[in-house]
Amino acid sequence: MAITSANQLELLQTAEAVAREKMIDPSLVVEAMEESLARAAKSRYGSEMDIRVSIDRKTGRATFTRVRTVVTEEEVENYQAEMTVEQAKQYMENPEIGQQYIEEIPPVDMGRIAAQSAKQVILQKVREAERDRQYEEFQDRAGTIINGVVKREEYGNVVVDVGRGEAILRRTEKIGRESYRPNDRIRCYIKDVRRETRGPQIFLSRTDPMFMAELFKMEVPEIYEGIIEIKSVARDPGSRAKIAVFTTDTTIDPVGACVGMRGSRVQAVVNELQGEKIDIIPWNEDQPTFLVNALQPAEVSKVVLDEEAGKIEVVVPEEQLSLAIGRRGQNVRLASQLTNLDIDIMTEAEESARRQKEFEDRTQLFIETLDVDEFFAQLLVSEGFASLEEVAYVEIEELLVIDGVDEDTAQELQTRAREFLEEQANKALEHAKELGVEDSLVNFEGLSPQMLEALGEDGIKTLEEFATCADWELAGGWTTVDGERVKDDGILEKFDVSLEEAQDLVMTARVMLGWVNPDDLVPSDEQIEE
8 A cells, every 4th residue: 555645635534534433533543543654664664763654634645754863973772763973964064962864755655464564553542542532531420320231241240331331330339139131221320440451441339328329419409509418328238328418508408308209309219229228317517416316216315425536425225225226236337337436335224334333443443542441432533533643643622622631631642642653653664674675765755654565565665666656556546447447456545645646756756766857847838828
């Protein structure tokens, strides 16, 4: 195939036809043709030559050029594509390093093999452009609902035709025991779009909590318009779900708007989710109030929130316990996911017994450490003293409010408490050193002897080892695994070390060791303004 005037326009026509069919930019097809013609020319003139082809976008004329670059004599590696300054003087005046000499060469006459090779290059480039277009299109649609047609089912995974490509609905993303036949229509949530060598991979889901949120957005105009906001969603796919909604418009009932007239709106979502029961809950900024709503239909007597630990205790009447927990723990599990809190449910009798146990334990602690009788120890506990440290370091006036305690008695109590704490600290420090804790860590400010002991028992004995710790390893935390909140125990958690405090300790250690520049820890003026 010779590139002559007879078929110059045919190149452009072919490019436009392919681009129209594949719905890609015609210039991409022309670029692929230029590359394929350049490759064919190299096979004719020599593979080491730098041959380039330019196709005129109006006339279709293909221009073949050979490019040679001027380099120093020591850098010459390819004599077909490079030349020295001396050699370049034959073709140009005052040549400079890096300058290119371009000369036009005769067009090639493509043989059958070259034409086949050019065709493969064009097909490959067009395929890549088509994949890029598909990826960009579906990447923009990630997080939305798409309608498709089932093509086939493979090992439980459903391959869905979504128009300009295929998507996969994995069996773990199907609701319950859903099964589909070819040509069934299906509605799914685009969970993820990945760019892979075999093309864009589109992963669908019908179990993702956001699938339900998007369904409500389609059925409830107020959500679509932003008047009502979906704050949180928790699902047990195919069985039950909870969704928290909120609006700043006092004239609108967010729950009623989502339910619809005679339940028409929520029923449309329920039907799509294979009969999944949905609890629509009003969101509240106050976490205990929100939790009471989330545990519906169970009635709650009392809520105790520990914000630092992200944990909440819920007290319910005896007859409400099974309802609050739900079948196989479903109700409390969904409420936990909805509020992002670890929920501990107990009956009123269990709470009373626990509080009594705490009272007895604290009373016994004061009896043993302060050498006081049971009645006096109970007085301390009743006044809210929970630990020996509180007795030792509280303002003396707070002890004087206790009946029968004068200034001398208060001072004696504090002296006994401090002596006991000092003795415990000395024992802990001695044990820590026996465990091998080095002076670099002992002398580090911010760690008590008991903390050093705990670190030594966990194998952390030097300042370097301490500096490699993560904040959650020291303070503890929570990790969500498969929708369940899992507790991570911290080495210093029993000493009430917060994540922020742990982070400060670790960063201070890194600065002392020279691992971190202290200037990097100071926010710039721009960051402060932001």
